[in-house]
Amino acid sequence: MRFRRRAADSSAERPAGGPQGLPGISTTGRRAATFCLVLIVALAAQATRVQVFRKKELDHNTANQRLTIQRYDQPRGEILVEGSPVTGSVETGGRYDWKRTYTDGPQYAAVTGYSSQTYGNTQLEGVYDDLLSGTDHRLASWALWDAVARRQQPGGNVYTTIDKAAQQAALKGLGRQKGAVVAIEPATGRILALASTPSYDPGSFAGSTAADQQAWDRLQADTDQPMLNRALRQIYPPGSTFKVVTAAAALADGVVTDVDAPTGAPYPYVMPGTTTTLNNDTPACNEPNQSLTQAMTASCNSVMGYLGVQVGLKGMVAMAENFGFNDAKLDIPVRAARSNFDTQMNQSQLALSSIGQFDTAATPLVMAMVAAGVADNGTVMYPQLVDKLTRSDGTDVQVMEPVRYKQAVSPAVAAQVQQLMVDVVQNGTGRNARIAGATVGGKTGTAQHGVDNSGVPYAWFISWARPEGSSAVPPVAVAVVVADSSATDVTGGGLAAPIAKSVMQAVLNR
Amino acid sequence: MASPSATVRAGSPARRPVRTRRTTELALVVAAVLIAVFGYIEVGVNIDGRVPSDAASYGAALGVLALVAHGVVRWRAAYADPLLLPIAVLLNGIGLVVIYRLDRATPGSEAAPTQLLWSTLGMGLFIAVVLLLRDHRILQRYAYVGALAALVLLVLPIAFPPVYGSRIWIKLGPLSFQPGELAKILLAIFFAAYLAVHRDALALTGRRVWRIRLPLGRVLGPVLLIWAAFVGVLVLETDLGTSLLLFGLFVVMLYVATARSGWIAIGLFLAAIAAVGVGWLSPHVHSRVTDWLDPLGSIAAGQGANQIAQSLFAFAWGGMLGAGLGLGHSVLIGFAAKSDFILATVGEELGLVGLVAVLLLYAVLVSRGFKTGIALRDPFGRLLAIGLAAIVALQVFVVAGGVLALIPLTGMALPFIAQGGSSVVTNWIIVALLVRMSDTARRPAPEPEPESASGPEPGPMPEGGR
Numbered sequence: 001m002r003f004r005r006r007a008a009d010s011s012a013e014r015p016a017g018g019p020q021g022l023p024g025i026s027t028t029g030r031r032a033a034t035f036c037l038v039l040i041v042a043l044a045a046q047a048t049r050v051q052v053f054r055k056k057e058l059d060h061n062t063a064n065q066r067l068t069i070q071r072y073d074q075p076r077g078e079i080l081v082e083g084s085p086v087t088g089s090v091e092t093g094g095r096y097d098w099k100r101t102y103t104d105g106p107q108y109a110a111v112t113g114y115s116s117q118t119y120g121n122t123q124l125e126g127v128y129d130d131l132l133s134g135t136d137h138r139l140a141s142w143a144l145w146d147a148v149a150r151r152q153q154p155g156g157n158v159y160t161t162i163d164k165a166a167q168q169a170a171l172k173g174l175g176r177q178k179g180a181v182v183a184i185e186p187a188t189g190r191i192l193a194l195a196s197t198p199s200y201d202p203g204s205f206a207g208s209t210a211a212d213q214q215a216w217d218r219l220q221a222d223t224d225q226p227m228l229n230r231a232l233r234q235i236y237p238p239g240s241t242f243k244v245v246t247a248a249a250a251l252a253d254g255v256v257t258d259v260d261a262p263t264g265a266p267y268p269y270v271m272p273g274t275t276t277t278l279n280n281d282t283p284a285c286n287e288p289n290q291s292l293t294q295a296m297t298a299s300c301n302s303v304m305g306y307l308g309v310q311v312g313l314k315g316m317v318a319m320a321e322n323f324g325f326n327d328a329k330l331d332i333p334v335r336a337a338r339s340n341f342d343t344q345m346n347q348s349q350l351a352l353s354s355i356g357q358f359d360t361a362a363t364p365l366v367m368a369m370v371a372a373g374v375a376d377n378g379t380v381m382y383p384q385l386v387d388k389l390t391r392s393d394g395t396d397v398q399v400m401e402p403v404r405y406k407q408a409v410s411p412a413v414a415a416q417v418q419q420l421m422v423d424v425v426q427n428g429t430g431r432n433a434r435i436a437g438a439t440v441g442g443k444t445g446t447a448q449h450g451v452d453n454s455g456v457p458y459a460w461f462i463s464w465a466r467p468e469g470s471s472a473v474p475p476v477a478v479a480v481v482v483a484d485s486s487a488t489d490v491t492g493g494g495l496a497a498p499i500a501k502s503v504m505q506a507v508l509n510r
Numbered sequence: 511m512a513s514p515s516a517t518v519r520a521g522s523p524a525r526r527p528v529r530t531r532r533t534t535e536l537a538l539v540v541a542a543v544l545i546a547v548f549g550y551i552e553v554g555v556n557i558d559g560r561v562p563s564d565a566a567s568y569g570a571a572l573g574v575l576a577l578v579a580h581g582v583v584r585w586r587a588a589y590a591d592p593l594l595l596p597i598a599v600l601l602n603g604i605g606l607v608v609i610y611r612l613d614r615a616t617p618g619s620e621a622a623p624t625q626l627l628w629s630t631l632g633m634g635l636f637i638a639v640v641l642l643l644r645d646h647r648i649l650q651r652y653a654y655v656g657a658l659a660a661l662v663l664l665v666l667p668i669a670f671p672p673v674y675g676s677r678i679w680i681k682l683g684p685l686s687f688q689p690g691e692l693a694k695i696l697l698a699i700f701f702a703a704y705l706a707v708h709r710d711a712l713a714l715t716g717r718r719v720w721r722i723r724l725p726l727g728r729v730l731g732p733v734l735l736i737w738a739a740f741v742g743v744l745v746l747e748t749d750l751g752t753s754l755l756l757f758g759l760f761v762v763m764l765y766v767a768t769a770r771s772g773w774i775a776i777g778l779f780l781a782a783i784a785a786v787g788v789g790w791l792s793p794h795v796h797s798r799v800t801d802w803l804d805p806l807g808s809i810a811a812g813q814g815a816n817q818i819a820q821s822l823f824a825f826a827w828g829g830m831l832g833a834g835l836g837l838g839h840s841v842l843i844g845f846a847a848k849s850d851f852i853l854a855t856v857g858e859e860l861g862l863v864g865l866v867a868v869l870l871l872y873a874v875l876v877s878r879g880f881k882t883g884i885a886l887r888d889p890f891g892r893l894l895a896i897g898l899a900a901i902v903a904l905q906v907f908v909v910a911g912g913v914l915a916l917i918p919l920t921g922m923a924l925p926f927i928a929q930g931g932s933s934v935v936t937n938w939i940i941v942a943l944l945v946r947m948s949d950t951a952r953r954p955a956p957e958p959e960p961e962s963a964s965g966p967e968p969g970p971m972p973e974g975g976r
Contacts, residue, residue: 022713022769025892026884032766032896033880036903040873043907044866046916050825051862058826061806063815066827066839 065095070135070152072096072117077132077155077392079112079124081162087112096208100125105201107171110180110194110229111162111385113334114202119216123229123334124158124385125202131156131389131397138397154392161190161387165506166476170195173499179482180230180364182383183503186372186464187473188402189381191332193503200226232336235361236481239447240429240492241460242356243304244370247296247420249319250307251413259416262289269302271309271348278305278351281446296420297428299444301355308354309347316354317343322408323373323380324366332365332385339366356447367462368479369405374421375441375464375474378414380405418464425463432497433463438508439474440465442500444492456484461496465504476507528954531592532584538596539580543573546603549835553611556836571626572603575633582637586644587949591882594948597875598636598926598941602629602934604868605927607835608855612848615841621848621929628931632938639942646947650890653703660696663689664743688932690752691923694901695939697756698763702893705767709889713768741784748794751908751922757781758904763897767889795918802918817843817851821913824854825865832861848929850921853913869910872925876903879944885951895947898940 050058059067075089075098086108088101100115102108113123121129130136132155139153163183170181174197183193204215219227228234250256256263267288268277278301280286285300295303308316317326320341324330328338339362345353352358365383373380382403389397409417421441424430430442445460459482466474480496480503547569554562562568576599583590606629610622643649649656666689667680680687705712741753761777764770789799800807805818815823824840827833838858843851857865879899886892902925909928912919923933 024769025766025889025896028766028769029880029884029892029896032762032900033877033884035762036876036880036900036907037873039903039907039911040869040876042916043910043914044869046911046914047825047857047862047865047869050822050914051828051857051865052830054822055826055829058823061809061815061819061823063806063809063819064823064827065842066823069839 068117069095071129071133072098074098074134074152074154076100076115077134077157079108079132079158079160081108081111081160081167082164083159085157092207094208100203100206102201102203102206105203106199107167108162109199109202110196110231111160111167112202113229114206116202116206116212116216117208118212119205124160127333128156128158128386128389132158136397139391156392156397157390157394159387159390160385161185161192162194162385163192163507163510165510166193166503167195169193169502169506170499171197171199173480173502174482177482177495178224178230178484179480179496179499180234181478181480181499181503182231182364182368183476183478183507184368184372184381184383185475186376186381186477187475189372189383189405190387190402191383191385192476192507193478194231194385196228196230196232198224198226230481230483231364232332232334233363235337235339235363236458236460236483237360237447237449238356238362238367239445239458239460240299240301240304240356241367241370241443241445241462241479242354242360242362243296243299244374244417244421244443244462245319245323246304246308246311246316246354247292248374248409248413248417249311249315250292251416252319252409253311253315255307255310256292259292259420261291263292263295263303263307264289265295265303265306267302269306269351271305271351273346274348276348278302278355293420293423296443297423299424299429304355305351309351311354313343313345313350316350317341319408320360322406324369324405325362330365330383332383334385336363336365339363356445364479364481367460367481368477371421371442371462371464371479372477373406373408374414374417375466375477376414377411377473378407378409380408421463429491429493430461430463430497432493433461433501433504435465435501435505435508437468438465438504439468439470440501440504441474442497444497446491457490458483459490459495460492461500463497463500463504465508467508475510476504478503528589528952530584530588532580532588535583535590535592535595536580538592539576539599540573542596542600542603543569543576545600546572546607549604549607550610552834553607553614553836556834557611557614568606568626571630572599572606575630579633579636579640582640583945586640587945589949589952589954590945591878591948591952593874593878594941594945597871597878598938601868601871601875601926602632602938604856605629605852605924605929605934608852608859608927609848609929611836611859612841612852612855614836616847624931625929625934628934629938631931632935635935636938636942636945639939640945643943643946646891646894646943646950647888649699649894650703650706653700656696657700660693660700661739661743663693663696664747667747668743686931688923688930690747690749691930691932691936692939694752694755694759695898695936695943698759698897698901699894701760701763702890702897705763705893706889709767712764713770745788748792749921750788750795750798751912751920753784754908754920755901755904755922757784759897759900762900762904763893766896767893798918798920802915805915817846818913818915818919820844821851821854822915824851825857825914828858828861828865830862832857832859832864835859846921849923850909850919850928851913852928853910853924856927868927869906872902872906875899875941876906878948882944882948882951886947887951891947891950895944895951898944901940902937 078085079087086103089098090101092099096117113125115121115125134153134155139156166183170193179197181193181195184191200219205212267286270277280301282298284298290303325339325341330336340359342359349358353360369380382405384400386400388399391397418441421443425433425440425442429444433440433442440463442461442463447458449455462479464474464477478500480499482495550568551561551565579595583595606622606625609625613620613622670680680689745753764773789795801816801818805822808816820843840847840855840858843854856868876899879895883892883895905925908920909922909924911917923930925937
């Protein structure tokens with residue numbers, strides 16, 4: 001491709017030199033050749049623009065089916081519970097070759113989330129989508145070569161921390177009620193149960209047919225919101241279960257040193273700056289100067305509100321945050337909703353917040369962290385839903401190690417709070433959670449909500465359990481919430497404690 | 511590579527024998543066939559996980575055809591440019607592989623066997639042209655007859671039903687043919703012959719308006735008339751690609767013949783008027799322009815991806831190195847994926863690297879055509895070679911530019927690669943003519959007088975030189 005103009009070339013030796021000094025065909029031909037080559041260079045430039053610079057934008061265009069085709073052109077990796085897959089894949093024969101299936105969809109929907117050809121991926125299916133669909137670069141043994149050859153890896157596997165028996169107990173306990181259960185292994189933060197009811201079958205809309213669309217539309221239209229993950233994504237006023245945090249703060253700040261000594265709490269307690277008294281649900285609370293043990297066992301609002309104000313806003317906020325409140329990036333690795341404890345409040349609002357009312361709201365996950373932190377001698381472990389990630393051949397991609405979230409209180413204070421919780425179950429509102437042969441600590445909550453507290457209260461229970469006589473860290477901590485119950489007498493002790501009990505039993509019986 | 515005309519230009523003929531370079535050609539032809547066979551095997555391995563059972567017979571068919579063509583060149587055009595035939599074989603082979611690959615995604619409408627048949631016919635015509643046409647200057651005699659024949663060929667499809675909105679096809683049972691393709695060559699011959707005779711008149715006479723010298727009507731008249739007839743027919747058939755191509759060819763050849771840049775200005779002016787007019791009047795063209803200006807617009811409008819958008823998706827998916835033969839999804843483009851949009855499959859499965867390689871093959875083919883034209887001695891041959899090379903370049907630009915959204919889409923066949931018998935046959939004839947002319951250009955002139963001894967004059971030859 002050489003079209004250099006050669007001087008003295010065109011007219012001297014060429015018989016076809018141009019007329020009257022005009023350039024000959026040798027010259028004009030070269031110019032025309034240059035023009036033609038410029039056209040082809042323009043094509044190469046445009047191709048570079050499309051194939052390199054606009055690649056990402058075009059690949060991700062909503063009308064471009066290729067990413068979806070690629071995602072489903074091989075069986076997806078599995079999500080496992082206790083080493084057995086709770087997911088699967090089935091060949092569809094359509095353009096999207098493989099479709100997700102779930103062995104027991106409703107049972108693990110809150111854990112797995114869904115992977116749908118039409119509606120995308122959520123929760124574990126979403127967080128580990130790259131790994132499960134085989135595009136995670138960590139799956140490749142020869143990353144660079146595989147990238148060059150575009151070799152697609154078989155999908156990797158996600159091993160969850162879920163305990164099958166605990167999960168079953170949680171769903172069975174919740175039954176047809178609306179609610180959620182989170183169970184945590186306090187020493188490690190491993191999540192043993194994660195349940196949200198009513199549940200749904202993620203396999204019902206995994207494909208891309210009209211039936212899938214109908215199933216999805218039905219779920220979306222359901223006023224019970226079966227696809228809402230109440231364990232992670234919904235916040236509820238924690239009510240009296242929050243008193244565990246308040247008690248921990250009072251002990252940690254030295255507001256209370258002896259759990260059995262009088263606290264100096266007045267009765268009736270008029271909240272500072274108001275003329276409103278903080279009322280109790282139980283007549284047993286209606287006397288001044290109760291001890292912390294008495295106040296916790298009977299769940300006295302006046303005493304705990306008073307103690308919260310004595311600790312002060314700063315101390316209460318710090319303690320709440322130690323247990324996971326106000327953390328907007330709590331990823332287990334599925335992100336949980338932010339649990340709230342206000343950082344700007346007057347004293348009456350602080351009093352209300354200290355008994356889990358006002359703006360205080362928590363996910364069942366964070367309330368499970370409260371129970372687990374107390375059980376683990378004051379150390380809150382970062383909750384984790386995943387044990388390890390592996391390649392399809394079983395080799396490890398990543399093994400999760402336990403991570404400390406925060407040291408909420410000293411072991412000494414934790415021991416005091418543990419005793420308070422044991423008293424609640426032994427002698428107080430949490431008697432429904434007693435387990436023969438085990439030491440159980442817990443706290444009930446019956447949270448009012450709605451305009452003028454007109455809604456059906458949320459029934460809460462948080463607890464932990466260890467085999468009797470053991471001094472080891474309890475193997476299980478649980479938070480249970482039951483919402484919108486149709487029961488006539490809605491209390492945490494009545495509705496939520498039995499569920500917590502069966503989940504704890506499932507773990508203790510391992 | 512040594513400049514083929516160096517020896518001739520040196521003015522000392524036969525001092526050093528000009529190398530024929532036939533062995534280079536043989537090696538390149540063999541390499542081209544092997545690349546095509548390898549591609550064929552790769553499609554089978556990537557789609558079915560095994561070597562296609564007919565890979566050997568496919569390779570043998572292409573190999574035998576290519577070797578026979580090479581043998582004929584060796585026998586009858588020993589000094590021909592050694593790159594022309596291998597490039598044609600390689601492009602044709604790549605085309606067959608890509609069509610075969612797309613066949614696998616469209617069961618029930620196989621096109622590769624037919625394409626192989628047309629390729630055989632094309633290479634047969636290549637052989638026939640090299641064998642029978644001993645001197646390209648003979649063609650000059652038939653310039654006007656050829657132009658008339660071209661006109662008839664172009665008018666003929668109006669009698670047949672339109673296909674995809676264009677009346678450019680002749681359909682006889684299962685066989686279809688696009689006569690416009692063949693007309694390109696006839697028209698290039700006519701332009702070359704006419705301009706070889708009248709280039710002086712066109713260059714030197716005429717009125718001068720401001721700085722541009724306008725030619726006299728009686729000189730330009732016949733050319734403009736015949737050209738207008740062609741373009742008129744094509745607009746009636748709504749085959750804009752060919753109109754654009756012929757117009758470009760006309761302007762390029764006129765400029766090369768006369769060196770008057772005024773022609774370019776006039777050409778661009780006329781083209782602009784035509785483009786605006788047609789774009790305004792024809793809804794078919796108007797939608798093409800809209801799609802070009804905003805290829806992704808139909809998606810935002812909720813109508814899904816149009817063909818240009820799908821084509822761009824295919825190119826983008828290919829990225830730098832491509833998805834691999836058989837592993838792309840260019841079938842999403844829909845109809846014409848094997849013809850007008852075939853380059854998108856090349857881009858998707860062979861990547862930017864493969865696409866640029868293909869573009870480079872065209873660039874080398876075109877530049878060899880121009881080189882032949884510049885090295886030739888008779889004005890007719892020079893203009894014809896340049897015209898033929900320009901046809902290839904312009905056609906590649908119009909087709910590839912269309913599917914890459916560089917210019918509005920006008921349906922046309924990518925030379926050698928796209929599905930379509932008429933196109934393959936026509937391009938093989940173009941290459942045969944270039945082989946014939948490059949042989950003339952490179953052949954060492956016998957002593958002592960190069961000009962007069964270069965063979966018997968086939969007719970009254972108005973030589974341009976003086």
